[in-house]
Amino acid sequence: MERVLLTGVTGYIGQHCAAELLRQDYKVVGTIRSRAKADATRIAIAKVAPVDGLSFVEADLLADKGWDAAMRECTFVMHVASPFALGEPNNENEMIVPAVEGTKRVIVAAQGAGVKRMVLTSSTFAIIAGKDSGRYGPDDWSDLTARIGAYAKSKTLAERAAWVAAKAGSMELTVIAPGAVFGPSLGAKMEGQSVALMTDMIGGKMPMIPDMSMGMIDVRDVARLHVKAMTAVDAAGKRFIAASAEPIEMATVAGVLKTAGYFRVPSRKAPTILLKFIGLFDREVKGMLPFIGRAASFDNSATFDTLEWKPTPIETSFREMAAAITA
Template sequence: MAPSIFIVPTGIKMPVNSIREDIIMKETVLVTGVSGYIGLHCAAELLRAGYRVRGSVRSLKKEKEVRETMASANVDATKLDFVELDLTKDTGWAEANEGCDYVLHVASPFTLANPKHEDEMIIPAVEGTLRALRAARSAGVKRLVLTSSVLSMMGSMKEGQFGPQAWTDTNSKEISTYTKSKTLAEKAAWDYMKSLPGDESFELVVVNPGGVLGPPLGRNVSGQTMTMVGKMIAGKMPLVPKTAFPMVDVRDVAKIHLSAMTNEKAAGRRIIAALSEPVSFLEMAQTLKKSGYGRVGTRVAPNLMLRFLSFFDREAKGLVGMLDMNLKSDNSTARELFRWNPTPIDQSVLETAQAVKHISQTTG
């Protein structure tokens, strides 16, 4: 079949696909935290779409690992280069943004366990976000997409439905340090945008993922989600906490980031990237159990026990604020703007478990 023809202003005829590829190839996207769970998937989606990607890492020693990961996933990484950035330092941010059309600011410190001091997590999250915004605007970037979390909306709720208008109460003693860091970082981003002149062309979009599941792009299973699933299938998590909140597949999160980057109607909006119905730890455990993972525990931990453990265990303390949650999300913006059809959660859970099991067997 002959390719479609596009008439360029000079009268020269060229295939439409060639024109589109040429336009995309001229666009460069900075992805901060490119070596992370979400960052790798975002970079892969961008490269597959023909963009040039500049990935930031805390140390350039990570470059080899990222390139090997892309190769193992059959992603052409010839348009991928790297810069070294630290969320707590100004060095390199101006150079990293130079010549970029878009920025996906994915990098943020994450652990379920509360740190010894909250500033260890909050300061890098807030200051890193502001550094990313200022550098992007100064470099003439069109739009920055910030990776936040539904925790910045639902952190102090227990039941009902939350949407883009909701904000977590950062003064609540029930929320984890991670929840507080994501909320304060996102608020700082919107406050920064409000401080700009009215005729400002620089745009911000915030993507708020739910609990993220799905197979990693590479062989790194050290992230919080993979660690949790690994413990479950290994029988090291005999009891599960009583909580349920919206979750999402990591591959969906990456695709939503790309849509948020280019969709005109997304500018200035908070985009919930999560299933509308809550998913409990018990449901995930039961899905694994039914699929042959016999060592998975399917008993619910008493809240009193977890509250007691929180005095001695920082991970248990990070879970306390989520106990008894049963929340729905209003994900209509992502569904309507991007025509998003979420990946079924059972598929995400099982494919995560399969990946963790395979990697542990081949590296153990």
């Protein structure tokens, strides 16, 4: 069995990546900052996959200790871990430094261990942030001169650093850039910003719907694309958009949920001027503002052609995510 080092194994996307790898008979070494999370993560993944090939190692993105040992005998690396919060931090470096320095640290250790290929989880925010509505592809980058928010900036800088670092060695690099990710969480403790967003929508904590449209994808598709990108011959050195070609409005999400019986989901769209005012006091709303009223479509043809993507219907993702939250 080939061994894969997976960072971010305790997270929403990371747990699904681990499950998909284990189902495909890979051994998975998941990095965790504390052993305290190991048991809960194993139990969560065991719901959908065999876990005999799952092990854990302590390693922190902000420290060198543990990475060389973690990489030992690994053929591949999936670098999924990255801080993500919709709300703006008091200091953008709280998000940027771990993302950028952590990515560099993982790549250096992987290159030193002779890893064949690394799959990096980026974001469509690294492609569209700071841009007007329009159509974008894998060769596009966010505008770092615009006010794009700490998360989008962290993903852009981390991915750019990864491409530079990868060129310094022989290890192959492939990037998956997901849009907004929906679908059921495996963990008993529901984590992740899309999970929090869905929880607020169905729980009546979101009084109005923000005027946001995003490319979207099911979390299980994200995991399958990561695994496929790890070995697909033509994937090396490429960046793949993991999102619907056309943006989906948050109002559409709300409509699907209402039809499914979640009656506390809001119906009214929030006026942009109101969101701008609330953003003066609310860090989460402030984090949304760069994307309010904008709609980006994507050229995701390479994802279909090279990674053989067969998308899960996104309406299914919404319903199953809501069901998992309320179970």
